Amino acid sequence: MPYRRLPNTDNARIKALRAAIEKHNSLFGQNVISMDVRKLEIMLRNFESAQIRYKDSLEIQASANRRFQKLVKNAKLYISHFIQVLNLCVIRNEIKKEHKQFYNLEPDNFAVPDLTSNDAILYWGDSIVKGEQTRLAQGGIPIYNPTIARVNVAFSQFKDAYFSQKTHQNTTARQLDTLSQQREDIDFILATLWNQVEAAFSSLPSNEKIERCKEYGIVYYLRKEEREKENSENN
Numbered sequence: 001m002p003y004r005r006l007p008n009t010d011n012a013r014i015k016a017l018r019a020a021i022e023k024h025n026s027l028f029g030q031n032v033i034s035m036d037v038r039k040l041e042i043m044l045r046n047f048e049s050a051q052i053r054y055k056d057s058l059e060i061q062a063s064a065n066r067r068f069q070k071l072v073k074n075a076k077l078y079i080s081h082f083i084q085v086l087n088l089c090v091i092r093n094e095i096k097k098e099h100k101q102f103y104n105l106e107p108d109n110f111a112v113p114d115l116t117s118n119d120a121i122l123y124w125g126d127s128i129v130k131g132e133q134t135r136l137a138q139g140g141i142p143i144y145n146p147t148i149a150r151v152n153v154a155f156s157q158f159k160d161a162y163f164s165q166k167t168h169q170n171t172t173a174r175q176l177d178t179l180s181q182q183r184e185d186i187d188f189i190l191a192t193l194w195n196q197v198e199a200a201f202s203s204l205p206s207n208e209k210i211e212r213c214k215e216y217g218i219v220y221y222l223r224k225e226e227r228e229k230e231n232s233e234n235n
Contacts, residue, residue, distance in 0.1 A: 002210060002220035004194060006187050010051050010179070012219075013186045017044050019217030020193050032200040032216070033193060043189065047182045054175040061168040068161045075158035076115045078151045079125050082132075083112050085143055095140065103131030118162055125155035194218050 007013045021040055024033045086103070087110045089095040097107040104127040105113075113124050132148040142148070197216045201209045210220055 002222050004218055004220050006190055007219065010047075010183070013183065013190065014044065014048060014051075016190055016217040016219065017047075017186060017193075019215075020190075020197070023216045033196055035189075035193065035196070040189065040193075043182075043185065047179075047186055050175070050179045050182050054172070054179045057168070057172040057175045061165070061172050064161070064165055064168050068165050071154075071158045071161045072118065072121065075121050075125060075154045078146055078154040079121065079128055080112050080115060082128055082143065082146055082148070082151050083124075085145065089143065095135075099135050099140065102134045103127050105131075121155075121158060122162065125151075125158065129155060190217075 007016050017040065020033065021037055021044065024030075024037050083103075083105070086095065086100070086105075090097045090100060090107075091110070100107045104124075113120065115121055115124060129148060129152050132143065132151075136142060136148075193216070194213070197213050197218060198209070201212045204212060214220065
């Protein structure tokens with residue numbers, strides 16, 4: 001005996017619920033479905049809208065992320081390059097090594113900090129910009145190639161995009177939460193609907209019952225042994 005299984009994709013959920021509604025409406029409300037079909041139609045529209053909003057939000061986030069990754073690379077390049085030039089200035093005694101503390105850098109450590117995470121870029125970008133401003137305010141000579149102004153442009157673009165991306169991620173997460181809740185509601189409604197439909201045709205022979213139920217969107221699957229038997233009969 002074939003068994004039924006609830007849809008496991010949003011499009012399948014929409015298709016199943018729409019099939020039940022359309023079949024009910026085409027028969028002018030015969031006593032198969034006892035639920036309020038107008039409420040089912042509203043639920044279907046809301047679910048379709050939630051799916052669209054989630055997809056749109058995901059696409060916006062993905063598009064913004066592609067631009068963001070370029071800004072990440074650019075910010076890391078400028079911050080890293082500036083620190084390297086700063087270290088060279090210290091090695092050449094053009095800048096006192098103690099002044100590296102303005103940038104939150106250890107005076108005797110000439111390695112470039114790890115910039116593999118966004119949080120690290122935020123920390124070191126902010127430290128480098130403030131550190132150079134502090135050193136210049138005390139009469140220091142500006143570092144060139146890159147200048148702190150150019151570093152700050154790259155860092156500011158990264159920072160703006162970073163917080164914008166966080167907003168996109170939060171929006172997408174909210175849309176997904178809404179969609180997930182509606183999925184649970186749709187699954188509950190479909191299970192209830194399908195129980196009503198199967199009950200309405202319970203007196204029919206098995207094959208006829210299955211065919212009538214399929215008209216209402218119920219999906220049936222054959223078990224492994226049933227598929228093998230069907231295949232052998234067809235061959």
